[in-house]
Amino acid sequence: MYNTEDATRWRNIDTHMLRMGETPIELKPQLSIQPTTQPEPERGIQLPPLFQLPFSTHHHSENQQQTQLQPGTQLSESNPEHRHQAKPVWIHHRKLLFLFLGFSLCAAILGIIYYMHQNLQNRSNTIVTPCLSPACQWASAHLSMSDDPFTQPCDYFLFTCGSDIFPPENGGRQRGQGIIGHPQNQNEKSIWLQRRGQDKEREDRGLREETIRDRKTELLQYLKKILESNDSSSSLAVKKAKGFYNSCLDTRSIDTAGAEPFLTLIQELGGWAVSGQWNHSDFNSTLSLLMRDYATFPFFNLYVGKDPNETAHETTKRYIQIDQPDLLIPIEWNSKTQKSQAKTETLRQFLASCQRYLALLGAMPSSNMIHAGIFLALSSELAVAAAPLHYRLSNGQLYQRMTIKELQSQAPAIDWLGCLQAVFHPLPLIEDDHVLLHNRPYIMQMSPIIGKWLNEHELSSRGPLQTYMVLNLLHTLMPALDSRFSETANNLSFALGNNERVAPRWKHCVLETEKGFDSVLTHLLSERTAHGEAEEIIQNIFSSFKSKLHELKWKDEKSLQFVMKKVQSLIPRLWTTKDISSEAELDLLFSEVSVSNQSFFSNYVQLLSLQQKRRNKLLTEQTEMVDILSVTPFLQGNDLLFPMGMFIPPLFHPTYPRAMNYGVMGFLIAKDILHLLLPDIYSQSESVRTVGECVWAHYLTVTEKESRGGAFSLSAVQQQEVWVQYSALQIALQAYHQSLKNRPADTSISGLSHTRLFLSSFSQVNCDSDPYREFMPLEPSFLITVVCVKSNLCPTSLQCPNKTQQHLLQKC
Structure with a gap:
């Protein structure tokens, strides 16, 4: 495998390098020359220089040199001077390689530690924990x-x-x-x-x-769950609120009671001519009672609020505010005449519903039509004086201030001080206290209409104002009455073109509970x-x-x-x-x-x-x-x-x-x-x-x-x-x-x-x-x-x- 021509060629190279004053240190293991006649399986895979470094003892290293550098070995043996000079260089070079390897190994270990630390930190920031609540x-x-x-x-x-x-x-x-x-x-x-x-x-x-x-709806659903929960609350107020809600859901008991609870209440209010038992109670006394105890406002609305004209002064004062009522008769605004009106078709539907209410309350057929007509006529007269909010706003009819005494002189049919004192008892109101009006023209027209039906109208003996107030009270209490009343109201609404779906009973009961137990x-x-x-x-x-x-x-x-x-x-x-x-x-x-x-x-x-x-x-x-x-x-x-x-x-x-x-x-x-x-x-x-x-x-x-x-x-x-x-x-x-x-x-x-x-x-x-x-x-x-x-x-x-x-x- 090694002939004399090869030896001669290597000696010439060595002699030339020695003449130049250089040591043949370029003859490193990675430059080993394998004869081309070596079989392919024995040649194996040539590793990168880093993996060819000697890791064994000195003796094993020399044997490895003899295996890999056969030409170099023959050269050293034939030249003692070169052999003596190459060994210290190789040993020194190996120490440097060990030092470099140690440094690289330490750097690699530190890099791995740093990488693992950063990876764990990043994973703690990015890997999320599933929520199992x-x-x-x-x-x-x-x-x-x-x-x-x-x-x-x-x-x-x-x-x-x-x-x-x-x-x-x-x-x-x-x-x-x-x-x-x-x-x-x-x-x-x-x-x-x-x-x-x-x-x-x-x-x-x-x-x-x-x-x-x-x-x-989501909020009402949430309140529903609260009211239906079985938590062991010691609060009596909470128990009463839940009891009210549950009684509202009990439609079977409500339907079984029928109209009897409402008829009993009418008798406590002095009765009415429809039933034939009416004690001709005082109009203003009945009106005060309805507003105080039953939150029913047939002729005008009452609520409490601030005067926006005083907001610049940062005042907290609130006033009694008087507005037109929520009329039961269906009306629409005529922009040409600037008045409210009702169509014949809607009046016919409204009249039929009134007759149905009266029949459910036991009115005889002979008086049913008369009292339904009275209610329709009086409602129509009051509706003419009403106006929508946008009209009143554009005409400056909101928040008009006046004293109770001034209001009494302009609308004398109502005992304003007596009614307001009854509603806001025990607050000591006097005639000089201010109120705010939101439709003064309506209030001015309402008073003579009430006076006419109370004293001068040919049907005054039948108690038209009492019937009007009773049917308004019926509207207030209808949520607590049997389903026949609510079905009548829904049929009228549908006939007037309102296609909204009826709210489920649970939603209705949550809303009613909130009205009285809002603080709970x-x-x-x-x-x-x-x-x-x-x-x-x-x-x-x-x-x-x-x-x-x-x-x-x-x-x-x-x-x-x-x-x-x-x-x-x-x-x-x-x-x-x-x-x-x-x-x-x-x-x-x-x-x-x-x-x-x-x-x-x-x-x-x-x-x-x-x-x-x-x-x-x-x-x-x-x-x-x-x-x-x-x-x-x-x-x-x-x-x-x-x-x-x-x-x-x-x-x-x-x-x-x-x-x-x-x-x-x-x-x-x-x-x-x-x-x-x-x-x-x-x-x-x-x-x-x-x-x-x-x-x-x-x-x-x-x-x-x-x-x-x-x-x-x-x-x-x-x-x-x-x-x-x-x-x-x-x-x-x-x-x-x-x-x-x-x-x-x-x-x-x-x-x-x-x-x-x-x-x-x-x-x-x-x-x-x-x-x-x-x-x-x-x-x-x-x-x-x-x-x-x-x-x-x-x-x-x-x-x-x-x-x-x-x-x-x-x-x-």
């Missing part, structure tokens, strides 16, 4: 039953709310079809209605309303409200909202300063009373209330008395009452108040992942704030219009409506609503990511976390029904695709491969 388990089940918005995004974000109950040939419900002027609004809908029929339409509407529940429900709701978490999300959303204002395009710097000055003056906070009553205080307050499990009528009469006491409390104690049924924020001076009723499951829960709370409640809070301040922003910023049109352009591109001629321009109010909801989503998302920076850890639901859970939660709440819903020309869930354009925060699966123009979309 009962509320999260419910939310997980709810999400699992709903469509995943990221499975088929191109379809989901166009058709969501209630799409399964609309014609499949339409591909689901398109929000634009509910907008006047939409090209598909008339033809497709009319064809479908002809095919399905009016009855099916009502059925589908009912299903859709059950599926799409607004925030008010406020206490129970406050106990269950996560005040700290609610305050946190309010503050974070408001902070994000202020940041958003700086991103808008303003007319000039003064415009931004104008809006920011107003915003900076606002104090956002949770709306609670300064001192929510304790259970002991509630027990004392309701100590005189006796709740019967079998008689809802008697319970309801006591409830009306409780309502009147609450009205008196507003006037005497000047306290701020919390509206427990409020579900949207409002401005009160510089306070931006958020009701507790907003922060209830399933919309909000302290154990939810923050991604879910911000995706649902954060969005709703931001939307409410923008609606409150929209007039100022719209008048000073150009972004509302431009952003609204940009989002609309996205919608037209993705749906390809523009190319098919199905596009229509947005109105100003539609542009505003698109901008509001799009901005609200951005604000909520920004606030959530800021919260993650402050507190990186967050839990998950259904394996989703962070932005994915945020967007999935938002896509479920976008069916929330609110007063502005009709102005939204597209599904709010579609806004996700607009936010995610050219954003690294969103899943890549949002891209629609079948939409060729999507890459041309710009960020709004």
Whole structure:
């Protein structure tokens, strides 16, 4: 394998290098030369230099050199001088390699330790813990039953709310079809209605309303669960509130009692001519009794409130306010004659319902028609003097101040001081006290009408005013009477064109319970409200909202300063009373209330008395009452108040992942704030219009409506609503990511976390029904695709491969 020609060639190279004064250190192991005649299996795989370094003892190293460097070995043996010189160099070189290897090994170990540390830290920040609370388990089940918005995004974000109950040939419900002027609004809908029929339409509407529940319904559902809970509360007031609610649900006992409880009450009020037993009681005495004990106001309304003309003085004084009554007769406003009127068709339906009421109350057929006609005639005369709010507002007829003495001289048929003293007992009212009128012309005309029917009318002997007051009392107490009365009222409503579905009994009972036991429900709701978490999300959303204002395009710097000055003056906070009553205080307050499990009528009469006491409390104690049924924020001076009723499951829960709370409640809070301040922003910023049109352009591109001629321009109010909801989503998302920076850890639901859970939660709440819903020309869930354009925060699966123009979309 080794011949003399090779040796000669190597000696020549060595001699040449020695002449140049160099040592042949380039002959390193990695430069070993293997004869080309070596068989392929023996040559093996040539490892990189690092892995060819000697790791064994010196003896083993020399043997390895002999194996790998055969030419070098022969050279050393034939040249003793070279052999003596190469060995120290090789040994020295090996030490350096050991040193380098040790350093590399230490560096590698340190790198691995650092990597593991960083990896564990990152995993602690990104790996989320599943939320296993009962509320999260419910939310997980709810999400699992709903469509995943990221499975088929191109379809989901166009058709969501209630799409399964609309014609499949339409591909689901398109929000634009509910907008006047939409090209598909008339033809497709009319064809479908002809095919399905009016009855099916009502059925589908009912299903859709059950599926799409607004925030008010969610709050009522939550209060229902509280009232039906079996917790062992020691509070008597709480037990009475629950007892009242349960007696309201007992429709069997209510129907069994029939009209008898109401007929007994009429006799206590002096009877009436319809039954043939009437003691001709004094008109003003009966009127005072109805207003004081039964919260019934047949001829005028009474309530308590501030004078807006005194708001600049920051006064807390409240006044008795007198307004026109809620008339039972159906009327409409004639803009030409500037008077109220009633159509013949509606009067006929109204008269028939009056006759039905009288028949249920035992009126003889001979007198039924007479008394029904009396009620219709008197109602019509009073209705002529009534006027809608917008007319009274435009003519300055609201908050007209006068003394009780002045009111008495202008409307003498009513004993004003006596009636007001009876209603607001024990408050000592005098003739010089001021009241506020909201329709002075009505009050001036009401007085002579009452005087005519009381003394001069040919039917005055039949007690027309007593019949009028009794039927108004019947309307007040109808919720506590058997179903025949409510069915009569519902039939009249339907005949007059009101197609609203009758509220389920549980909802009716929750609303009635709140009327009398509002302070009890406020206490129970406050106990269950996560005040700290609610305050946190309010503050974070408001902070994000202020940041958003700086991103808008303003007319000039003064415009931004104008809006920011107003915003900076606002104090956002949770709306609670300064001192929510304790259970002991509630027990004392309701100590005189006796709740019967079998008689809802008697319970309801006591409830009306409780309502009147609450009205008196507003006037005497000047306290701020919390509206427990409020579900949207409002401005009160510089306070931006958020009701507790907003922060209830399933919309909000302290154990939810923050991604879910911000995706649902954060969005709703931001939307409410923008609606409150929209007039100022719209008048000073150009972004509302431009952003609204940009989002609309996205919608037209993705749906390809523009190319098919199905596009229509947005109105100003539609542009505003698109901008509001799009901005609200951005604000909520920004606030959530800021919260993650402050507190990186967050839990998950259904394996989703962070932005994915945020967007999935938002896509479920976008069916929330609110007063502005009709102005939204597209599904709010579609806004996700607009936010995610050219954003690294969103899943890549949002891209629609079948939409060729999507890459041309710009960020709004």
